[in-house]
Amino acid sequence: KNQVEQSPQSLIILEGKNCTLQCNYTVSPFSNLRWYKQDTGRGPVSLTIMTFSENTKSNGRYTATLDADTKQSSLHITASQLSDSASYICVVSPYYGNNRLAFGKGNQVVVIP
C-alpha cells in the first residue's frame, strides 16, 4: 500500500474557480511534507514545504494545509488559471530512513476556459 495517497486522481475545473486537492499519508513520524507542481514534460517545481509543526503555508494562489493528527494535507488553488493545468504531487519525508521519500501519484488538474 502506498504511503501517500492523493485524491482526486484527476479533475477538470473552470477557469477562475477554486479547487482543493487532498493528500493522505501514513508516514510517521515525518520530517516535512511538500507539494510540487509538474507541468507536462518538465520537472516538478516546489510550491510549499511544511514541517510537522506547521498548519498552513501559502505561495501566491496556492495554500497548503496540514493536519498532523489525521495525517492529511490539502492544496487549495484559488481563482484557477489555465496555467494551473498540471500534476500536483505530494511528497513526504520520513523523520527516520533519511533517504526514503514517499511520493503520491499526483492530482492531475485541467483548467478549462
Add this chain to the structure above:
Amino acid sequence: GAVVSQHPSRVICKSGTSVKIECRSLDFQATTMFWYRQFPKQSLMLMATSNEGSKATYEQGVEKDKFLINHASLTLSTLTVTSAHPEDSSFYICSARGGKTNEKLFFGSGTQLSVL
C-alpha cells in the same frame, strides 16, 4: 532561477549507444541525489539514490550495470544509460537534497530520451 540544472533536456540516440545525463545543484551542496524515470501520465519512479562519495543504491528491478550513476561531488551527479535500447526511451528526472536539515529538495527539469 533553477537551483538544480539538468542537461541535456532532450536527446535522441541510436540503439546501442550510451547517453550521459548531468544533474547539478547550483547554489547548495547536495548530499543526496535521486534519479527517477517517468512514463507518460505516470508518477515518478525512483531508480536510484546516491550519496556523495559512495555507491548508489538502486531500486529493485533497476539494472545497475545498465544505469550507471556517479556522484563524485556535492554538486554533480551523472546518470549514464549504457547501450541504450528503444525500451529505455523515457523521461528521466533528477532531484537534489541538501541543507542543514535536508530541507532543500529540488528537481531538475528532466531529460527526454528517445532511442531509435
